[in-house]
Amino acid sequence: MKKLQLYNSLSNSLEDFVPIDSDNIRIYVCGPTVYASPHIGNARPMVIFDVLFRLLKKLYPKVSYARNITDVDDKINSRARDEKMSIKELTDKVIEEFHKNMELIGVLPVTHEPRATFHIAEMLEMIQKLITNGYAYESLGHVLFRVRRMQNYGMLSKRNLDEMIAGSRVEVAPYKEDPLDFVLWKPSEEGIPAWDSPFGKGRPGWHIECSAMSHKYLGEQFDIHAGGQDLMFPHHENELAQNFGAFGRVMANYWIHNGMLLVNGQKMSKSLGNVISLDDALQKYDGEVIRYVLLSTHYRKTLDWTDNLTAQAKQSLNRLYGALKLCSDDSEKQGNEQSLRTLNALCGNLNTPFALRVLHEIADQIYKSSDQKEINKLCSLLKSEADIIGLLSREAHDWFTQNNSLISEDEIKRLIAERKKAKSEKNFELADKIRSDLLSKNIQIEDTANGTDWRNL
Numbered sequence: 001m002k003k004l005q006l007y008n009s010l011s012n013s014l015e016d017f018v019p020i021d022s023d024n025i026r027i028y029v030c031g032p033t034v035y036a037s038p039h040i041g042n043a044r045p046m047v048i049f050d051v052l053f054r055l056l057k058k059l060y061p062k063v064s065y066a067r068n069i070t071d072v073d074d075k076i077n078s079r080a081r082d083e084k085m086s087i088k089e090l091t092d093k094v095i096e097e098f099h100k101n102m103e104l105i106g107v108l109p110v111t112h113e114p115r116a117t118f119h120i121a122e123m124l125e126m127i128q129k130l131i132t133n134g135y136a137y138e139s140l141g142h143v144l145f146r147v148r149r150m151q152n153y154g155m156l157s158k159r160n161l162d163e164m165i166a167g168s169r170v171e172v173a174p175y176k177e178d179p180l181d182f183v184l185w186k187p188s189e190e191g192i193p194a195w196d197s198p199f200g201k202g203r204p205g206w207h208i209e210c211s212a213m214s215h216k217y218l219g220e221q222f223d224i225h226a227g228g229q230d231l232m233f234p235h236h237e238n239e240l241a242q243n244f245g246a247f248g249r250v251m252a253n254y255w256i257h258n259g260m261l262l263v264n265g266q267k268m269s270k271s272l273g274n275v276i277s278l279d280d281a282l283q284k285y286d287g288e289v290i291r292y293v294l295l296s297t298h299y300r301k302t303l304d305w306t307d308n309l310t311a312q313a314k315q316s317l318n319r320l321y322g323a324l325k326l327c328s329d330d331s332e333k334q335g336n337e338q339s340l341r342t343l344n345a346l347c348g349n350l351n352t353p354f355a356l357r358v359l360h361e362i363a364d365q366i367y368k369s370s371d372q373k374e375i376n377k378l379c380s381l382l383k384s385e386a387d388i389i390g391l392l393s394r395e396a397h398d399w400f401t402q403n404n405s406l407i408s409e410d411e412i413k414r415l416i417a418e419r420k421k422a423k424s425e426k427n428f429e430l431a432d433k434i435r436s437d438l439l440s441k442n443i444q445i446e447d448t449a450n451g452t453d454w455r456n457l
């Protein structure tokens with residue numbers, strides 16, 4: 001089998017994956033801020049790194065995957081105010097919906113899912129350590145990270161300090177020694193969540209939560225830190241700086257970033273009104289269709305979400321489930337074959353488009369074959385190969401009942417029987433009418449030696 005290779009943003013190159021401890025692979029992914037359903041762009045890393053999680057679990061005996069929940073944030077405060085809910089009520093509700101939606105798009109539960117508000121003590125401890133080490137200072141109720149103290153600041157996003165100042169990515173404030181410095185702790189105004197601390201009542205900055213929680217669950221140094229490309233700067237750069245200041249080492253060996261997601265060629269934005277939340281998408285599409293779309297483009301590339309792409313994904317799944325339908329033996333549906341080909345595709349820097357092609361090639365062989373024994377074996381192989389990317393986990397029958405709102409399976413069977421009778425009575429006009437009626441409901445039928453097969457288009 002191929003060796004696992006991943007593109008590392010830290011070195012800007014494709015590298016062989018060498019674990020710190022092959023008995024326990026450790027990975028951290030930045031999770032959702034729970035003020036509302038994530039948009040489909042945020043769902044992309046959830047699915048991509050779920051595939052990585054599944055792959056690592058195939059390759060190693062134990063994988064510890066931590067994905068945090070940001071439940072302290074100004075967006076949460078203002079939404080709770082608008083909805084007249086307590087912050088706890090709002091975040092609990094959004095977290096529950098998030099879990100449901102993750103399940104619908106086939107994302108497995110992670111090993112650790114720490115909530116920021118449950119880890120304030122760990123954050124304060126780390127801030128204290130940064131102050132002791134000279135990497136942070138207190139000022140007017142704030143604690144700030146002293147960016148210039150870290151020589152390699154910018155090593156991940158490959159920015160230098162002068163560029164950051166020229167690009168005005170920095171904010172001047174009276175409590176800052178230097179405009180580049182970023183907040184670790186800040187005072188809370190009236191009505192905003194606040195915790196007691198040695199620096200006064202307040203709340204943490206966003207970056208410190210990931211540093212404190214990854215440290216708690218995965219240690220001072222772990223294998224993989226991943227997330228969307230938009231998080232590389234400043235969020236991941238600042239996480240890296242904080243851990244370096246506290247423990248004197250780079251927190252993760254491999255930094256993996258997925259590309260952006262566009263909608264009809266445009267960036268999603270409130271002002272354009274083109275933001276698609278995962279909730280909205282799930283109203284319109286089956287979760288597996290969404291997952292298929294998110295895996296259809298290589299994770300490092302920009303993915304352009306269009307109606308055409310979702311329609312293609314649905315058709316592809318119809319074709320794959322249609323192939324599984326031809327399996328006649330329940331025991332073969334389990335998928336007990338070695339899934340070597342998709343495994344190899346994923347080992348090559350998570351090449352999911354290639355893995356999908358593998359599935360279609362197997363489906364092709366199934367459609368071409370007339371040997372039922374061979375078909376059963378191929379169906380089992382198809383199941384196994386699909387399992388590692390989290391597709392085709394349902395029974396084919398369930399897929400088709402859930403994905404054709406135009407006609408039920410019973411009705412299709414009834415019409416096929418009626419057509420058979422019409423043909424035997426030489427009523428070809430009626431037989432043709434039934435065929436075209438079915439076609440108008442996206443059902444294609446095909447007469448074979450063993451009877452009439454049908455599939456969704």
Ligand SMILES: [Zn+2]
Pocket residue numbers: 029030031210235239
């Ligand atoms: Zn993070």
